[in-house]
Amino acid sequence: MTIAFTPSETAPADAAPGDTASAGAAGAAHVPAMAQEPEFWEPSAPEPREEPGAPAERHEQQGADAPSGDGDGDSDSDDLGQEHDPVVVRDALDFGVYARTGGWTFALKVARSVRPGGQAAEGTARTKVSAKAFARLAGCSPERVMRYYKAWDMAADDGLVPQFEVLVPGADIELPEADVWLSYYTSRNGASSVRGQAITAAAEAEGIRPTKALEVAENPTALRAAILADPGTAEAARGALLDRMKEDPALQTEMARAIARTDDLKKAVASEAKAADRIGYVRQIVENGQIKTPAGQTVEAPAELRAEAERHLSLLDELDDSEEAGEWAGEAYDTVKGLVAKAVEEDPALRVQERRTKFYNSLQKATKVFEELTLDEVMEEDIYEADMLQRLEALQEAIGTCISALRKATTTS
Structure with missing residues (x-):
């Protein structure tokens, strides 16, 4: 899709060739071609073409910033000596601005043009529109517009960019570096929920971008596929589950139940x-x-x-x-x-003490077992059998023999 910009955002149509470079550079500071979300901006009428000499003059003025080479065999001197199509030059300038500022370029467009709800306000703010109206003009969803709006709002709270109130439609400001943008913007609605905030905090603690973790959380089927197919992913999942189970009793119970019901895992x-x-x-x-x-x-x-x-x-x-x-x-x-x-x-x-301890242990077990016999039930109910009496008599005889042996040992010692 071809992206065009309105004349108010680029160099004036009647600008002199010598003024085109500065005007184009200033306009490019806030009007690059949409790189991440091409459906965000409404295409407008093509900009009037510049004079043939303007691009060359613009390159001469930007010679200090020109790249040293792109490795394709063409020299910088050859490029600077040629006259390029103004549309190509404008695209290159727009690309350079976006490379430096990233999403801030489009967030500025939202910040200076949108007032949520479209409420009337003092001064020039009356010319701002609601997020819904802005989205309709841009051909995207209001939710996407508000994600840019919220990112700018958080950055403004941190003092990184101006507040909305001081921005008017068409205003240009110096934008932060592109790398900072990802600290404020998320492309996912789930990031604002309690669950999304928890995932974001955990991702930041691990030193990764929250958008990556949110993407995984929103696609559990993909996570399952990666675990099944890749041992490294399975190992990472195992470690994460063990860490989570330390603070999640419900998950501990579920895992224990799953293992107990699976014979191979139980073994x-x-x-x-x-x-x-x-x-x-x-x-x-x-x-x-x-x-x-x-x-x-x-x-x-x-x-x-x-x-x-x-x-x-x-x-x-x-x-x-x-x-x-x-x-x-x-x-x-x-x-x-x-x-x-x-x-x-x-x-x-030690050998003597070991045998003595072993005898005491056996005696204690036998005593406990005998004490657990409920003689009242034997007397009250018809559960008596001759074998029971024979076993008790044999036990009595064994106990008598043991007692005699112990007494004899005591007398001998």
Whole structure:
């Protein structure tokens, strides 16, 4: 689509050749061709062509700013010595302005011409139009116009550009650099919502442009496709989900439920949990310098055992998150546990204490089980069977034998 500008925004039709350069440069400071959103501006009547000599004079006046070369083999001196079509020159100037100012160029057009609602105001503001009327003239939506309006408003609050009240239709000002524009403008309606604001804040915290994050959020199907197809994207998604679950109990519950209902995932979680417990067992020995015996005692770890645990833990840390980590965790656990059992057997005092602790543990379990028997139900209901009495009699005999052995051991010692 061809973009043309009205004479009021470019050099006057009757300007002298020598004045064309300055007039064109001033007009180009705020009237470049639409680069990002071609449907934004209403095409107007073509500008009257300039005198043949004007473009050459304009290039001579801008010689200090001329590029050093574009790498296509043509020299700058050849270009400057030629007479170019005025339309080409104007497009080049417009392109240069837009390259320097970006969206600020079009935001200025909105800021100086639009008054939301079209309310009457003092002075020249009466000539401004509503965003709806401006959009109708431009051939775009009022929402798009308001996004430019809001971007200018935020920049004005920061003191980067003038407030709307001091701008009048056709006014020219010095515009900020193009790179700053993206800090104020978003092309998406969702950015103004609570959800959009949260996404914007998270994107800024990660050091990326909010528009990128908003685009992903608005197209979850594309995100799903990228996760399914690309391991790198899947890894980034996994890390993000884990970080979010730390502060989102509802998501934790949903993920746990999804895993529990999927057999393969449930087995994988159980396997990883087992490996994590084994690594934790080895790590505790290294960090605390203590071992836990099979009977549950906690004692100081021998130097040899601790050194072996350190060796295995170092290897496990190197294999962290690898497929071999689970296998090496099992080997480390079995090795260290075997050394613990050996240490217990080689220490007479520890061996005796271990057996005593084991006996007490068994006695406590048996006592608890027997206490849980509800004898009242046996007496009140017809649940008695001969086998029950036989088992209790056998238990009584075993207990009697144990008591006799303990008394004999006590008398001997």
